[in-house]
Amino acid sequence: MWRFAGGHAHLVRVVVDLTRCQGYGQCVFLAPEVFRMREEVLLYDLEPAADQREHLLRAAAACPVQAIHLDSVAPTEPGESTYTGKIVIVGGSLAGARAAETLRREGFAGPLTVVSEEEGEPYDRPPLSKQVLTGQVPPEHTRLPRVRELDAEWLAGTPASGLDVAAKRVLLADGREVGFDRVLLATGTRARPWQNEAEAALKGVHTLRSAHDAGALREALAAGPERVLILGAGFTGSEIASVCRELGLPVTLVERGPAPLFGALGGVLGDVAAQMQRDHGVDLRCDTTVTALEGDADGRLRGARLSDGTTIEADVAVVALGSVRNVEWLRGSGLAAGVWGVTCDAGCRAIDVNGLVLDDVFVAGDIARFPHPVYQYQFMTLEHWGNAVAQGEIAAHNMISDQAHRWPHLAVPVFWSSQFGVNVKSVGVPTFADEIAIVQGSTAERRFVAAYGYQGRITAAVTFDQGMWLEHYQRLIEQAAPFPPGDAKAEPARVPERLSAGAAATVVVTGHDPAERRVSLIHTPGGVTS
Amino acid sequence: MTCPFQRILDPSHRANPYPLFDELRATPVARQDDGTYVVSTYREIVALLHDPRVSSTRRSLRDPAFIGLDPPEHDRLRHLAMRHFGPPHNPGKIDALRPDMLAITTGLVDALAGRQRADLVDEVAYPLPVAMICRLLGVPREDESTFHAWADRLIELIGPGDDDDAERERERQEVADKLDRYLEGLVEERRREPADDMLSGLIADGGMSQGQIVRTGVLLLIAGHETTINLIANGMLTFLRNPDVLARVHDDPELIIPAVEELLRFEPPVQFISSRVALADIAVGGVTIPAGAPIVLALAAGSRDPGHVADPDTFSLDRPRNEHLGFGGGVHYCFGAPLARLEAQIALTELVRRLRNPRLVTDPPPYRPSALLRGPRHLLVEYDEILPAR
Ligand SMILES: Cc1cc2nc3c(=O)[nH]c(=O)nc-3n(C[C@H](O)[C@H](O)[C@H](O)COP(=O)(O)OP(=O)(O)OC[C@H]3O[C@@H](n4cnc5c(N)ncnc54)[C@H](O)[C@@H]3O)c2cc1C
Ligand code: HEM
Ligand code: SF4
Numbered sequence: 004m005w006r007f008a009g010g011h012a013h014l015v016r017v018v019v020d021l022t023r024c025q026g027y028g029q030c031v032f033l034a035p036e037v038f039r040m041r042e043e044v045l046l047y048d049l050e051p052a053a054d055q056r057e058h059l060l061r062a063a064a065a066c067p068v069q070a071i072h073l074d075s076v077a078p079t080e081p082g083e084s085t086y087t088g089k090i091v092i093v094g095g096s097l098a099g100a101r102a103a104e105t106l107r108r109e110g111f112a113g114p115l116t117v118v119s120e121e122e123g124e125p126y127d128r129p130p131l132s133k134q135v136l137t138g139q140v141p142p143e144h145t146r147l148p149r150v151r152e153l154d155a156e157w158l159a160g161t162p163a164s165g166l167d168v169a170a171k172r173v174l175l176a177d178g179r180e181v182g183f184d185r186v187l188l189a190t191g192t193r194a195r196p197w198q199n200e201a202e203a204a205l206k207g208v209h210t211l212r213s214a215h216d217a218g219a220l221r222e223a224l225a226a227g228p229e230r231v232l233i234l235g236a237g238f239t240g241s242e243i244a245s246v247c248r249e250l251g252l253p254v255t256l257v258e259r260g261p262a263p264l265f266g267a268l269g270g271v272l273g274d275v276a277a278q279m280q281r282d283h284g285v286d287l288r289c290d291t292t293v294t295a296l297e298g299d300a301d302g303r304l305r306g307a308r309l310s311d312g313t314t315i316e317a318d319v320a321v322v323a324l325g326s327v328r329n330v331e332w333l334r335g336s337g338l339a340a341g342v343w344g345v346t347c348d349a350g351c352r353a354i355d356v357n358g359l360v361l362d363d364v365f366v367a368g369d370i371a372r373f374p375h376p377v378y379q380y381q382f383m384t385l386e387h388w389g390n391a392v393a394q395g396e397i398a399a400h401n402m403i404s405d406q407a408h409r410w411p412h413l414a415v416p417v418f419w420s421s422q423f424g425v426n427v428k429s430v431g432v433p434t435f436a437d438e439i440a441i442v443q444g445s446t447a448e449r450r451f452v453a454a455y456g457y458q459g460r461i462t463a464a465v466t467f468d469q470g471m472w473l474e475h476y477q478r479l480i481e482q483a484a485p486f487p488p489g490d491a492k493a494e495p496a497r498v499p500e501r502l503s504a505g506a507a508a509t510v511v512v513t514g515h516d517p518a519e520r521r522v523s524l525i526h527t528p529g530g531v532t533s
Numbered sequence: 534m535t536c537p538f539q540r541i542l543d544p545s546h547r548a549n550p551y552p553l554f555d556e557l558r559a560t561p562v563a564r565q566d567d568g569t570y571v572v573s574t575y576r577e578i579v580a581l582l583h584d585p586r587v588s589s590t591r592r593s594l595r596d597p598a599f600i601g602l603d604p605p606e607h608d609r610l611r612h613l614a615m616r617h618f619g620p621p622h623n624p625g626k627i628d629a630l631r632p633d634m635l636a637i638t639t640g641l642v643d644a645l646a647g648r649q650r651a652d653l654v655d656e657v658a659y660p661l662p663v664a665m666i667c668r669l670l671g672v673p674r675e676d677e678s679t680f681h682a683w684a685d686r687l688i689e690l691i692g693p694g695d696d697d698d699a700e701r702e703r704e705r706q707e708v709a710d711k712l713d714r715y716l717e718g719l720v721e722e723r724r725r726e727p728a729d730d731m732l733s734g735l736i737a738d739g740g741m742s743q744g745q746i747v748r749t750g751v752l753l754l755i756a757g758h759e760t761t762i763n764l765i766a767n768g769m770l771t772f773l774r775n776p777d778v779l780a781r782v783h784d785d786p787e788l789i790i791p792a793v794e795e796l797l798r799f800e801p802p803v804q805f806i807s808s809r810v811a812l813a814d815i816a817v818g819g820v821t822i823p824a825g826a827p828i829v830l831a832l833a834a835g836s837r838d839p840g841h842v843a844d845p846d847t848f849s850l851d852r853p854r855n856e857h858l859g860f861g862g863g864v865h866y867c868f869g870a871p872l873a874r875l876e877a878q879i880a881l882t883e884l885v886r887r888l889r890n891p892r893l894v895t896d897p898p899p900y901r902p903s904a905l906l907r908g909p910r911h912l913l914v915e916y917d918e919i920l921p922a923r
Pocket of ligand 1: 095097119121129130131161164191192213332370385388391417418419420
């Protein structure tokens with residue numbers, strides 16, 4: 004057990020909220036040894052050398068959207084929370100750590116315990132598939148800033164194995180029990196392993212979720228393999244392919260769907276991504292799956308067999324087939340938890356198997372399955388950095404507030420990825436769409452804004468290297484503005500059916516800060532009014 | 534009573550336009566008699582800065598520089614100029630100029646020794662940015678007296694004014710032509726004999742026409758020194774009006790970093806952006822701005838919007854997240870912001886450190902005529918002595 008404490012005041016840690024960042028580059032100008040930019044892709048060292056302190060202060064102050072967080076800046080005055088119960092957070096990564104910080108920032112002075120399976124301090128995962136894999140930043144240089152010195156008990160290295168809601172206890176795998184008045188569940192996800200255990204155990208077969216995974220994969224890539232095989236062309240698989248090409252490594256990317264990023268962005272932008280990958284020399288195989296991984300006598304990966312009957316020789320494989328939610332430990336807890344996540348309301352309160360809202364159990368981050376008013380109140384899970392941060396903050400606020408002062412989580416989802424030198428950003432839910440239109444720029448130059456619409460209203464937008472425009476489209480989504488905007492030409496969206504379109508319920512979101520964000524239902528042909 | 538924006542333009546309100554900006558915010562999107570819409574609240578300004586239906590195109594100008602163009606041509610030209618100024622191609626260039634900035638500043642402050650009174654505008658706030666932009670661009674320092682008068686006159690003629698529009702436009706064109714011809718001469722020289730400067734770089738890249746290189750050069754020359762001068766002058770003025778701030782910055786030089794951000798919010802050198810046009814009907818702040826209407830974005834009002842920032846009329850070094858509009862926003866966000874920030878940080882640090890017991894001689898000081906690029910014409914201070922450089 005250890006506590007966060009000061010003692011490293013000379014070191015500055017930094018994290019950039021890349022969901023806010025608009026690519027102004029001011030940080031690169033003012034701290035060129037810490038931040039690097041390639042077109043609009045921003046990459047940086049989270050734990051720069053101590054002599055960079057002044058440069059970092061200048062960079063953080065200059066960021067026009069204040070997206071740079073340092074841990075050395077003077078803390079703000081804590082709030083005036085009067086809640087005195089005992090709070091336990093299970094899962095001490097992004098959502099859990101943000102929640103712990105928020106509790107203290109809002110003035111919660113009671114006992115706080117964080118149960119964390121991973122050893123060490125919380126770190127940031129997005130760099131793991133980007134600047135860590137290229138070797139720009141070592142995997143251990145990804146720890147998150149301590150926005151304030153947290154007075155919290157950290158039980159690190161031991162997973163929770165059960166939750167007793169009635170007795171208000173978290174059970175740990177080593178047999179200990181931790182009592183709580185209110186608990187936050189933030190155990191996130193893990194990489195989906197390769198289905199065949201023996202094949203998954205071959206040397207050279209990797210997954211990527213933790214800093215440890217990233218260290219191992221970096222080592223494998225740095226050794227100069229003959230060919231890297233990547234299974235799955237989602238964001239993670241595509242980013243790894245991009246790094247491989249940057250390192251000059253031959254790479255084969257195998258994707259079950261018709262195009263890379265198809266699951267998140269649909270077929271129109273999937274085709275743009277496919278062309279981008281091929282232009283960068285990726286051997287991309289769509290509508291194809293890996294049927295078997297093959298090893299040699301020493302248990303080393305040799306290659307793979309594909310569904311089209313061909314074989315690939317490769318000495319490194321990365322299984323990037325999505326994630327599995329860490330919910331097994333909640334079996335028998337009576338919560339509505341399953342492979343789909345842990346169900347909660349828009350205020351992050353967990354819902355039990357009977358559909359009742361629990362007042363003392365909260366959920367945040369990659370495991371939370373919550374209803375989103377903007378998307379017809381459908382339940383969704385979002386594996387996005389920005390969502391983990393926002394939900395961690397809202398859950399923490401609601402844990403120590405009475406009913407009248409609770410906030411709904413209404414943030415329109417924002418996601419970013421960087422690959423092949425392009426900064427891809429998305430706002431809204433692109434798969435919630437029947438049409439798409441290129442509204443600015445050109446797909447041929449890979450600098451454009453694409454808007455997505457559903458039944459004549461704008462529901463999402465995706466930018467390639469045009470991040471400064473995103474907030475305009477976020478505003479349009481919140482206003483349920485008509486689609487297509489302006490005189491852009493719409494075409495079928497070709498998105499996978501994820502969120503199903505049900506009876507129309509159109510809402511408008513107003514307000515800026517979490518405290519004032521509210522929804523109003525607007526009149527629709529179906530006849531619902533606010 | 535005339536509309537607050539008209540009174541803001543009136544020179545008699547130059548010393549303190551902020552009560553008028555407060556009045557202006559009572560109508561976040563205000564239609565003027567001439568059909569222009571003035572926008573004065575933070576969120577509405579930010580929304581329009583990021584709205585692709587708002588154009589910067591100056592139809593009246595031939596071959597405008599990128600400040601007067603929309604994407605994609607704006608992005609292409611800005612990108613070409615950025616190759617010789619900052620990231621992604623030249624990320625460390627401006628940071629590496631800090632020793633030069635300090636050396637120039639030290640020389641300027643040394644020259645204030647041996648007397649007890651100086652004009653900080655003419656003696657520090659003006660010469661530092663001019664020296665830096667000349668060096669970067671490749672404009673000979675000796676020509677300063679030639680282009681200084683043109684540049685000063687040009688900024689007086691940019692943006693709304695109260696005299697006859699046709700006459701202003703004619704004179705603006707005439708002064709702009711003089712600057713163009715001056716820059717053309719320099720570009721010709723660089724074509725014959727390239728040097729290590731931005732003009733030579735722009736020529737070598739080949740992506741800009743001759744006219745575009747000239748227009749870009751004029752833009753950088755003017756923007757590079759008619760703005761930072763106000764930031765430095767406003768800075769000393771604000772410090773001297775707030776002795777507690779002066780004392781804190783003196784004792785903890787790192788505080789110059791938040792101080793300069795707060796100056797950009799509190800006394801912005803560029804008070805409004807007056808060159809936008811609606812390309813379509815735009816609903817904002819409960820008003821629909823019709824297609825074709827000119828738009829003014831009142832940055833100085835937005836940065837003091839109480840709906841955005843607590844206690845907006847207080848100069849504070851302790852704002853946790855100071856998001857202001859000092860450099861605009863969106864794709865036209867100030868090109869030279871890092872240069873301006875470093876110049877102001879260095880100049881103000883040295884002035885605070887080296888002037889012993891500085892005092893304002895006149896408060897308010899006399900102002901330059903422009904309402905758009907607002908700042909003192911002179912800033913007379915008295916002091917006991919000039920302390921040695923570190
Ligand atoms: C390689 C990679 C790249 C990414 N890139 C991007 C990106 O570019 N943009 C973006 O928006 N998002 C990105 N993400 C997603 C983002 O990192 C996640 O959304 C975020 O980490 C979610 O935070 P979380 O706290 O909910 O979950 P996690 O970060 O998964 O943390 C959960 C924590 O709980 C612990 N835990 C699990 N079970 C237990 C238990 N039983 N008891 C105690 N502790 C437990 C885990 O060990 C872990 O430490 C990326 C993720 C990865 C892995
Ligand atoms: C304190 C000093 C400065 C302030 C307050 C300032 C402010 C601004 C503002 C508000 C804009 C936006 C204009 C618009 O949107 O139409 C702008 C643009 C610009 N500034 Fe500055 N500026 C300063 C210093 C500089 C310097 C030193 C340079 C040159 C090196 C410079 C070059 C430019 C250029 C070229 C643009 C146009 C950018 C574009 O259209 O893309 N500025 N500036
Ligand atoms: S928005 Fe902020 S973090 Fe992003 S590039 Fe610009 S200065 Fe850096």
